[in-house]
Amino acid sequence: MTKALEEPRRGAVDGGALPPGALGTLVAELQSVGLRVEVPIETRRGGAGPSDSGMLWIDGVPVTVPTEGARAAESPYVLRAEDDSDGIYRDGVRLATASRTKRPRYYDLQTADGVPYWKIALLHLDSLASTVVQTCAYWGNADQCKFCGIEVSLASGRTIVRKTPQQLAEVAVAAKELDSAVDATLTTGSSNAPDRGARYVARCGNAIKEAAALPVEVQFEPPRDLSVLDEVRDLGIDAVGIHVETFDPAVLAHVAPAKARTGIDYYFRTWERAVEVFGRGKVSTYVILGMGEDPDLIVRGCRRAIDIGVYPFVVPLRPVAGSLLEDAAPPTGEYAERIYRRVVPYLVARGLDARGAGAGCARCQACSAMNLFKTLQIGSRPPDAEGTA
Structure with missing residues (x-):
């Protein structure tokens, strides 16, 4: 357990909400190791989308986390019913308040x-x-x-x-x-x-x-x-998602051969035109972490996209049962957080905000923890284009 999570535990036991950075660390870890559930929860099962995941609000923030399969069953985190809501616990210690969604x-x-x-x-x-x-x-x-x-x-x-x-x-x-x-x-x-x-x-x-x-x-x-x-x-x-999936060309060729033939440069040409048509922040791309990528290539690609007004929605790999990566392990929460902390300051410095998307995955943010690190960066010095923020 990282120090960033150990410290907020004391506040959570006393009933205080986690600060944004600590909540981001918690969500990033939950999206890596999953969540055991002791109560019924609305889930998205199989196929495309946030697969085999429970949908809930953690300290008021929308989140999807893996709740199905062996990995979630072995998670050290558990969703437990309480009198008026639910709580997320680890080793018997309450970390955060959670609210379940009901069947629509x-x-x-x-x-x-x-x-x-x-x-x-x-x-x-x-x-x-x-x-x-x-x-x-x-x-x-x-x-x-x-x-x-x-x-x-x-x-x-x-x-x-x-x-x-x-x-x-x-x-x-x-x-x-x-x-x-x-x-x-x-x-x-x-x-x-x-x-x-x-x-x-x-x-x-x-x-x-x-x-x-x-x-x-x-x-x-x-x-x-x-x-x-x-x-x-x-x-x-209102908005379009045109998803390159990764900025590492070797990884793209391995996991998405047809997209690799399209070419990352053609994605940028398409995004540039799409931003002209829809406006800055109204164009987004998924960037999936945990497929063997070079993190520096990911950060540089995200920053290049941000510079032209494209919102890179950075998410951890969510292995889908029945897919060719069903047996892959998602990235660690620590790895995902390192990327978030290098990309989010650049978003803030360039004035791109998830709320500006208006609709879609970048607006929702539930499948990523990146937006939870945004408030930590406001007022900070804009990162260098090649630096590690």
């Missing part, structure tokens, strides 16, 4: 043709999320992304292969009215079409905006014709 009420509804709403879109804490096309051109061949489980959900019968704009609009209205959803995040399996599926996922996002008036982020690979980005904007989409 809209999950009990279905479409006129009998499709349960939860097969169309799930509620990730307060964000409606859906993979609108649950197949991928890379799945089951040499191009399959090793960290991905997009077709695992489909094979298990937990979703349908293609959601229509009408279905998504219907579910979004119910999720907003019954469960207070605040935005929608839509992704899609990769397509061989020149637009890489961007037009269809944007049409789905437009239907949600028209019906439910929710902010929407859509996620897709870089289209071959960058004018597609203008079409996506013209459909009213």
Whole structure:
């Protein structure tokens, strides 16, 4: 246990909330080693997204942490019921207050043709999320992304292969009215079409905006014709996620061969155009830690992205059962925190804030601890472009 966690324990026992840095350290460790649960908890099982994870608020902060599988079962951390809420404990010592999410009420509804709403879109804490096309051109061949489980959900019968704009609009209205959803995040399996599926996922996002008036982020690979980005904007989409996954080219070639052929430089060209179209902070990319990357390449890539107005959403690897990395170990919380502490000061210095995203994973932040280190950096000296903040 690090000193950063030992000290807040005393305050937590006395009923005080963890300070932001200590809470960040705790969340980073929980997202590495998982959380045992002694109480029922709403989870996201299998497939794409925060897989096999429980969804909760820790000291009021939205968090997803692994709660399924052997690793979570052996975690030294446990979620335990208390009189008015829950607590997170280690070795019998209370570390933080936690609140569980309830099963969304809209999950009990279905479409006129009998499709349960939860097969169309799930509620990730307060964000409606859906993979609108649950197949991928890379799945089951040499191009399959090793960290991905997009077709695992489909094979298990937990979703349908293609959601229509009408279905998504219907579910979004119910999720907003019954469960207070605040935005929608839509992704899609990769397509061989020149637009890489961007037009269809944007049409789905437009239907949600028209019906439910929710902010929407859509996620897709870089289209071959960058004018597609203008079409996506013209459909009213608020933000886009265009995910490179890692800035280490050797790792990218190993874990996502098709993305490697697209090339990191083309991702930057796409992001530059996307920032022109959507604005600074409205474009994001996932950056996954724990796949064997050179951390200096990750930090330099994140800072380069920040310089052009792209929000790098840095997350630890969440091994997905059924994926090619299902047996991989996530990075340690200490390693993830070191990267957060080198990237977050640069975000602050360049004026990028998660709240500016408006919608999507960067807005939600639950799958990363990076935003919990932000308040420690305000007012600090801007880091050098190549330094270790």
